[in-house]
Amino acid sequence: MSNDVRENQEQVKEVLDQTLHRFKNNLQTQLSLMNIESATHRKYFDDRKVVMDRIFALTHIYDLYYKSDKHEFSVEKPLVSLQSFMLLFIQYLKGSTTKIDYELSEVASVDVKLDDLLLLSYILIEFEDFRKSLEDSIFIQFSKKEKRLSLTLNYFNINDHEKFYDLFHDQYKLLDLMVMQLKGKFEYKKKFIRLSFPIL
Amino acid sequence: MxxxxxxxxxxxxxxxxxxxxxxxxxxxxxxxxxxxxxxxxxxxxxxxxxxxxxxxxxxxxxxxxxxxxxxxxxxxxxxxxxxxxxxxxxxxxxxxxxxxxxxxxxxxxxxxxxxxxxxxxxxxxxxxxxxxxxxxxxxxxxDDVESQEVDEAYSQYSKPIKRALEYIDTNINQEIKTDELIRVSGWSKFHFIREFAKEVGVTPYQYIFEQKMKLASSKLKNTYQSVREIAFDLGYTSNSSFTNAFVKHSGLSPSNFRKKYCR
Missing domain, CATH: 3.40.50.2300 (Response regulator)
Known part of the structure; x- marks a missing residue:
């Protein structure tokens, strides 16, 4: 066997090992989310849809990761294009409602770590469930400033978003944990809620 | 035994x-x-x-x-x-x-x-x-009392064999090498293997194998651990080597054994 072939086989094995490990971690996160929901009494407007949306987020991310050029990215810290993922995922969410819209114009070249992007999608699912319970519409805008990714969430019928936390504070434990994991923070402004977190 | x-x-x-x-x-x-x-x-x-x-x-x-x-x-x-x-x-x-x-x-x-x-x-x-x-x-x-019971259980053996058995007991979840048993016994290789077989009734390899399989059977019957986890706990680094050993011992694969005997 030539050295090139052997080296190539070793690289494929490494990618497979890391992907399997990551995938099992991601499945553990899905189970953890469900168990934390019970432990913290998080009640969803639509439990079935939340679980289904998380599974689709996981599927979309791995689809994109599979299609990405592994040589460009580190195997240990796989990156996925934010724009490609959000085009897929928010389009998927829009399949069941017209009351969600978004703007991605400033983030065409932004890549985010696979695990972080997955957490971000789970956070969006939480806000989408709040939207459904409020029978409201939501607009999400993504932007990047230096090494931080920001997204602003604007509910059409909420006049003062500074009061948003009070509206749902007893159901926030999951969101807080996910934002902590992202090393990010929430800011509550009159017109919007902003979530920002560091990216590579 | x-x-x-x-x-x-x-x-x-x-x-x-x-x-x-x-x-x-x-x-x-x-x-x-x-x-x-x-x-x-x-x-x-x-x-x-x-x-x-x-x-x-x-x-x-x-x-x-x-x-x-x-x-x-x-x-x-x-x-x-x-x-x-x-x-x-x-x-x-x-x-x-x-x-x-x-x-x-x-x-x-x-x-x-x-x-x-x-x-x-x-x-x-x-x-x-x-x-x-x-x-x-x-x-x-x-637990001192239980330790004493174990001591009593080992009392029928000579001190070098007792040390080897205790070593096996402590390290049952690792790969146990005969060389290590020889070292703790303090005897020569030939003498150790001959005396072990005479006192215990089986070779060191057979004894370790039996002990691991007993523990595996018990875990399969009494716990919800996966076969892979049990294999790991017993010092096997692959499912297949554990499964082969278990089939050799009991005539059943670990999962079939669990199906047959699980309470």
């Missing part, structure tokens, strides 16, 4: 944790929070750490009785470093939690002598069973 007690016979006797202190070393906030919730619901006292430094500090400040350890802490395998530290500096039992199941990683973590291994994704019952078993084993090891 050895009459030492089978530790797994005690597995489902009630072990009351009474606020046993467990340190969870995990950098994923969701997973650590989930484990904390599970353990607190089951009456454990829990602290969470997300780094090597925090863990070492908590050994003094929190004084845990058991540690649950993520292998890939901070994406730098810091968990294995902690495992090595615990193995060399303390007798605290620790259980690895990981999504890694490849042979290289399993071999690597075995050298640090964990009392258990839990693969992700896991269930509540998996965590509790592993912890209770580890705590029971620790308690049994510390």
């Amino acid at each position: 050895n009459t030492k007690r089978n530790l797994l016979d005690f597995h489902f006797q009630s072990y009351d944790p009474m606020k046993t202190k467990v340190l969870v070393v995990e950098d994923d906030k969701l997973i650590s929070f989930e484990i904390k919730s599970i353990l607190e619901k089951n009456n454990f006292d829990v602290n969470i750490c997300d780094s090597y430094a925090c863990c070492i500090k908590n050994l003094d400040t929190f004084q845990p009785e058991l540690i649950l350890l993520d292998i890939d802490l901070n994406k730098k395998f810091e968990g294995i470093q902690i495992g090595s530290y615990l193995n060399s500096k303390s007798d605290l039992p620790f259980i690895y939690i990981t999504g890694y199941t490849d042979v290289e990683t399993l071999k690597r973590i075995q050298t640090t002598k964990p009392v258990g291994y839990l693969s992700k994704p896991f269930r509540e019952i998996d965590i509790i069973n592993n912890i209770e078993l580890a705590l029971y084993n620790k308690k049994a090891g510390l």
